[in-house]
Every structure is written in structure tokens, then in C-alpha cells.
Amino acid sequence: MRFLSDRLLRWLGAIFLILAIYFLASAFYIPVKAVIAQSLLESAWHKTLAGNSQVRPWPWARTWPIARLKVPELGIDQIVLEGDQGNSLAFALGRNVKTFYDKSAGLTMISAHRDTHFRFLKNIRLGQYIHVQDETGEVKRYQVEDMQIVDSRQKGIRAPVKGHWLTLVTCYPFDALSSNGPLRYVVFAEAVKPDQVRPELATGLTASLI
Numbered sequence: 001m002r003f004l005s006d007r008l009l010r011w012l013g014a015i016f017l018i019l020a021i022y023f024l025a026s027a028f029y030i031p032v033k034a035v036i037a038q039s040l041l042e043s044a045w046h047k048t049l050a051g052n053s054q055v056r057p058w059p060w061a062r063t064w065p066i067a068r069l070k071v072p073e074l075g076i077d078q079i080v081l082e083g084d085q086g087n088s089l090a091f092a093l094g095r096n097v098k099t100f101y102d103k104s105a106g107l108t109m110i111s112a113h114r115d116t117h118f119r120f121l122k123n124i125r126l127g128q129y130i131h132v133q134d135e136t137g138e139v140k141r142y143q144v145e146d147m148q149i150v151d152s153r154q155k156g157i158r159a160p161v162k163g164h165w166l167t168l169v170t171c172y173p174f175d176a177l178s179s180n181g182p183l184r185y186v187v188f189a190e191a192v193k194p195d196q197v198r199p200e201l202a203t204g205l206t207a208s209l210i
Helices: 001-049 097-101 117-121
Strands: 065-071 077-080 092-096 105-113 131-136 138-152 166-172 184-194
Touching: 001 065, 001 077, 065 092, 097 105, 117 184, 131 166
Parallel strands: 077 092, 105 166
Antiparallel strands: 065 077, 065 131, 092 105, 131 138, 138 184, 166 184
């Protein structure tokens, strides 16, 4: 009986050890994956700025970097991928393709998850500047004009009648347990000319995007 008991304890110990190794590996897998993905995104973006088109960050990717978004006052610096489908948003921000093709609307829409890349939206404030660098290296500056909570069941997200607008969209509330709710948090930022940027923020803007 004692032999069976000792043998059972050894088996249970081995099982617990395997489970511990598994959960430990899983805990490290996500941050390691994020670091590797970010490095590959950065590499693809630099190749894009060098003149290459549709540079896929990894061979099986169905998307590629199309912009870089910065919010200097919040220390935000993120790559934007083409398309806002799930396989893009798992790694970065995603540009809505339909709004990009409808250039007459003057609207560029970028989406991301509320608990990862767009977590900072809960801290964004009116008047702050958002810088978007495109594939050619050109930088466009937008100023935050409005924040809204929109029910996706009742209305879509539309650009104001005049001007060129950037909208940042994520699920809401930020601390919700489920990400399948109908509410969206939308930040509206209007394009501004270089001479409209506040003097205290104009210094070093180009350098901050390198």
C-alpha cells in the first residue's frame, strides 16, 4: 500500500511540474511574442520608408505597415498596419481600408484594441496633437477636437462635412470584461497646417518621428 502511495505521489508531482512549466512558458510567450513582432514591424517600416511597397513583417502576414502614429505628449509611438481586421489588430493599429479609398470624405479611420495599443485613448485630451507619418516620410499633424461614445447599433462613424479628419476608434468602456459590446470610443482629430501648430510643440516634431 505504501508503495502505491509513493508511486502515486511521484506521478502527481511529475504532473504538477509539467503543468507549472507549461503555465510559466505561456506567461513568457505573450511578452516575448510582442517584442519579436514589434521588432519585425519596425524593420518592415524602415524598408517601407526606403521605397519598398507592401513590406510584410513576416512571410505569412496578410498586412503591412502603412504609417507611424505618434502622440508626443503621451509618449506614444506605434506602427499602423493596412486593414483593421483581427490579424492586424493583434499586433498593431489598423487603418480602415474603406475610409482610405473614399478620399473625398476626408476621413482616415484607425482602430485598435482598448486594452493594448489604444489603451492610451482614455488619457487623450482636447487640443493634443497626433502626428501621422506616411510611407513617403511625409508627416501630417492632427489636433484633437472631440471625443465621443458611439453606439455601433444605431449609427456609423462619419467625418464632419468640412476638413480632413483622423478618427481613432476602440471598444468602450476601457475596463469592460467583454470586448464584444456595441459601444465605441471615438477620438476626432482635424488636420492642421504647420503654421497652426502651437510654438511650444513645433520644436523637434520632425526629429521625434525619426
